[in-house]
Amino acid sequence: MTATLIYIHGFLSSPLSTKAQQLGEFVAARYPSIDYIVPGLSNNPGEACQQVDRLVQDCLRQRAGPLGLVGSSLGGFLATVMAERYDLSAVLINPAVEPHNFAEHFIGAHRNPYTAVDFSLTMGDIDALRNMGVVPHASRYWVLVQEADEVLDYRLALDFYRGSKMTVEAGGDHSFQGFERHLESVVDFLQLV
Secondary structure, three states: OOOEEEEEOOOOOOOOOHHHHHHHHHHHHHOOOOEEEOOOOOOOHHHHHHHHHHHHHHHHHHOOOOEEEEEEOHHHHHHHHHHHHHOOEEEEEOOOOOHHHOHHHHOEEEEOOOOOOEEEEOHHHHHHHHHOOOOOOHHHEEEEEEOOOOOOOHHHHHHHOOOOEEEEEOOOOOOOOOHHHHHHHHHHHOOOO
């Protein structure tokens, strides 16, 4: 049985993000039997959720081994949606919590710095996020946050995922400085080996 690990990147990110690359290099070096997948997601949150949903369904249908999720920022929110929908475990890094509550600030034109793709977010995109709302089952999650996250208030994640395994670090930032210290524990938590 081959285990599968899906990394879900955040808004204005890509498979080239530092954390996605660090985790991929670690898995390739230490656990080459794990199938590591980092999809390049749409900049539109609703479309990104559909892409991840199709990928998870394909993995569950075509593979017999365990499946684990890692999500960062908005990818943490999408990982939560998938974990609840398909009864999976997930590691969440500085996750967005109820992103529809703050996403209105992002309505308008953007350029993804990784892909140089120009796009716009609309109120319809915010509504799509609102419609994805979930109630997390604490036992599914390990939440890693850093208190100096300049994008998201880490306390929202502590409250939303109350009862989950938590790692709260002083300092840091939204990218989660020092993520490489936790790579072995990520694989362990998701029970992929």
